[in-house]
Amino acid sequence: MLDMFAKGGGDIHSARMVFDKMRDRxxxxxxxxxxxxxxxGLLSDAVDLFCSMLLCGHTPDGFTLTSLLSGSVDMGWFSLGKQFHSWVIRSGLASDVCVGCTLVDLYAKCAAVGSVENSRKVFDSMPxxxxxxxxxxxxxxxxxxxxxxxxxxxxxxLHGRVAPNCFTFSSVLKACATLPDFSFGKELHGQTIKLGLSAINCxxxxxxxxxxxxxxxxxxxxAFDILFEKNLISHSTDIDANAKELDSEESFNHDTEHTAIGASSFTYACLLSGAACLGTIGKGEQIHALVxxxxxxxxxxxxxxxxxxYSKCGNKEAALQVFNDMGHRNVITWTSIISALAKHGFATxxxxxxxxxxxxGAKPNEVTxxxxxxxxxxVGLIDEAWKHFNSMHYDHGISPRMDHYACMVDLLGRSGLLLEAVEFIRSMPFDADxxxxxxxxxxxxxxRNTKLGEHAAKMILEREPHDPATYILLSNLYASEGRWDDVAAIRKCMKQKKMMKETGYSWIEVNNQMHKFHVGDTSHPQAKKIYDELDELALKIKNLGYVPNTDFVLHDVEDEQKDHYLFQHxxxxxxxxxLIxxxxxxxIRVFKNLRVCGDCHTAMKYISIVSGREIVVRDAYRFHHMKDGKCSCNDYW
DNA sequence: GTAGGGTTAG
Incomplete structure (x- = not known):
């Protein structure tokens, strides 16, 4: 009866009433x-009950502790979880399999209390x-x-002959998404199809x-269509059967609410974030309609x-529209729109x-x-930034993390206060990463401060000896000063260490199709027409006063040739x-995987005049809206 | 009566 109340519709209060009236517990x-x-999620009540239970002379067992631990994990109350861990050790429950698993999960999820290593420790201690x-x-x-x-x-x-289930695949596939070698992911996809798991939501x-x-x-x-189709059959027997065959302890939670009408909201969120990554607004709009x-x-x-x-695809207005139409918002909503506006250069x-x-009265978090x-x-609002940096701790109890310090270093450095930035790094409460x-x-x-730059590079390489980005940045710094011997030395060193640098490329969506270009790319079917257009543009903008900035050419060649290289970016x-x-x-919405080059930035401002078009560039750092010869970043970037 | 996953924020 108690469980009926507690489970059925989650009427916990009726359950509590029954519980309170019981003579024998x-x-x-x-x-x-x-x-x-x-x-x-009523963890405080659960803890109160736990205390009362102890006072009544009962000794909790593995089930009790598993529930409390798992509740702490769900709520993110890791310090509480840690206290229960001590309790587990003291009461000799550490050998309980369920408790052990939940502890592994607890430490796997909380970066603050420990790290994966703590999770590993518990894992290793399990027989x-x-x-x-x-x-x-x-x-x-x-x-x-x-x-x-x-x-x-x-x-x-797999070696230990433990069969993975849908949760395992879900995690491992996530890892595959970031691996350079794609064959592993494909292989796993095949496995999930064989096991009949590929259409299960997670x-x-x-x-x-x-x-x-x-x-x-x-x-x-x-993959989406398969998921969608399968889910329409809602709770189809074959999925359950396959799942049960794989691991008989399992029963999969289909979310009934959503399966009846199709894929779950997470599916759409996945697709949307994919569209955002690529910057394909066409696909994004299609998904929006589907949603x-x-x-x-x-x-x-x-x-x-x-x-x-919408923000990542360069359409700030549409992002604002969605935000304004929302009846209910949470921290993530606010954070998303704030960072959207910031990236598009609308800091105010x-x-x-x-x-x-x-x-x-919405509470900001560390990401906000x-x-x-x-x-x-x-936009270089230094005083404003200091104000917020100080207030986050005092007013909201959020202590600045490494990322926040990095933001401040970025702010100081970008505005030219390099010495202040170094001083700030030295004053940090923990060692800068x-x-x-x-x-x-x-x-x-x-x-262009080579001396401080060299020092920074040294510090980075002490911490991450194989970071190609550092070598590239340093070599660019030398190149901008014309120190070609140093540039060559770095390149050689990189080659010896077999370090790969991410090559720069840009892409653009035209008629729902993506076109990708590398430096000096001639592989496009319309390459001839494109280069003709580039030549023409070069003439037109030079007449308007554009002067090529060859600092951004990173090869040791004569000036005239340098101009030529610039127009192949x-x-x-x-x-x-x-344009053609x-x-x-x-x-025009262009995307680039790295930072946009300074000369291209200037040239595009001129191109926005001669072509009468608005050019939006998303680079790895922010958006640039160029119109009538001006950029929304005000050349501060 | 216990446990795990997918998404959104830098």
Whole structure:
């Protein structure tokens, strides 16, 4: 009866009333009540009950502790989870398999209390491993961005003859999405099809995510269609049967609410984030239409994903539209829109929204502050940034993390206060990591301070000896000073160490098709026409006063030839291609995987005049809206 | 009566 109340519709209060009236309560009664409270996220009540239970002289068992631990994990109350861990050790429950698994999960999920290593310790101390403990540990490594390690564990798991289930595949596929070698992901996809798991929501979503993020939108779409079809059959027996055959302990939770009408909201969120990554606004809009048609138009997660999709695809207005139409918002919503505005160069608006957010009583989190600080950094609002940096701790109890310090270093460095930035790094309460120094090195490049740049590079290489980005930044710094011997030395060193640098490329969507260009690319069917257009553009903008800035050519060649190299940059090629293949009032949206080059930035401003077109460039750092010879970044970037 | 996954924020 107690469980009926507790489970049926989650009427925990009726359950509590029954519980309070009971004369005889045994261990199961207490545990049942604690479990239900913990599952509903009412953790304080669960803990209260736990205390009362102890006072009544009952000794909790593995079930009780598993429920409390899992509740702590779900709520993110890791310090509480840690206290229960001590309790587990003291009461000799550490050998309980369920408790062990949950502990592995606890430490896998909390970066603050420890790291994956703590999860590993618990894992190693267990005499036997099952799907659960393996999966929990693997997911910890995936979350900690140690994908290689996760894949190794997965192999060990198979060696140990433990069969993976849909949760395992879900985690491992996520790891595959980031691996350079794609064959592993394909292989796993095959496995999930064989096992009949590919159409189960969590696996299907990971597959979609993996394909979408690596640019294989066709495969993503196929995986999506299969998922969609299968889910329409809702609770089809064959899925369950296959799943049960694989692991008889399993029963899969289909979310009934959503399966009846199609894919779950997460599926759409996956697809949207894939579209956002690629910057394909055409696909993004299609998914948006699908979302509305499937009745997910008011889903919070999806709307958040929509904001970020539109923003990342260069359409700030559409992002704002979604934001304004939302009836219900959470921190992620606010953070998304703030960072969207910041990236598009509308820092004042971003900060206004932040104040609005505080006024209505929404609580910012650490990511919100990253968005706020980066908004300040994008326009050089130093005092404002200091104000927020100090207030995040005092007013909201959020202590600045490494990322926040990196934001401040970026802000100081970018605005030319290099010495202040170094001083700030020295004053940090913990040792600056490679990210912080890399940020600083970037500033040294902008302000051409070779001495400080060399120091920064040294610091980075002490921490991450094989970071190609550092070598590239340093070599660019030398190149801009004409120190070609040093450039050559670095290149040689990189070659010896077999370090790969990500090559720069730009892409653009025309008539729902993606076109990708590398430096000096002549592989496009219309290459001849594109280069003719480039020549013409070069003449026109030089007449308007454009002077090529050869600092950005990183080869040791004569000046005249340098001009020539500049006009082969992938972003210029993409713009020229857009000009000859799209009609006039349409804005041109170019995407680049690295930072846009300074000379291209200048040239594009002139091109926006001679062509009368708006050019939007998304690079690895931010957006540039160029119109009538001006850029939304005000040349501060 | 216990446990694991997918998404959105930098």
């Amino acid at each position: 045994n261990l199961v009664t207490w545990t049942l009540m604690i479990t239900r409270f913990a599952q509903l 036997l491993h099952n799907v659960m403990s393996w999966t929990a540990l693997i997911s910890g490594y995936v979350q900690g961005r140690k994908e290689q390690e996760a894949m190794k564990l997965f192999c060990n798991m 696996v299907g979503n990971s597959l979609i995510n993996m394909y979408a993020r690596s640019g294989r939108t066709d495969c993503a779409r196929k 509305v048609k499937s009745g997910f138009g008011t889903d919070l997660c999806i709307n958040n994903a929509l904001i970020s999709m 608006e971003a900060l206004e929204l932040f104040h609005e957010m505080l006024e209505i 502050y990253i968005a706020v600080l980066s908004a300040c950094s994008h 490679a990210l912080v120094w890399r940020t600083f090195l970037g500033s040294c490049r902008v302000h 992938s972003e210029k090629i993409a713009v020229a291609f857009a 293949s799209t009609p006039k009032p349409k804005p």
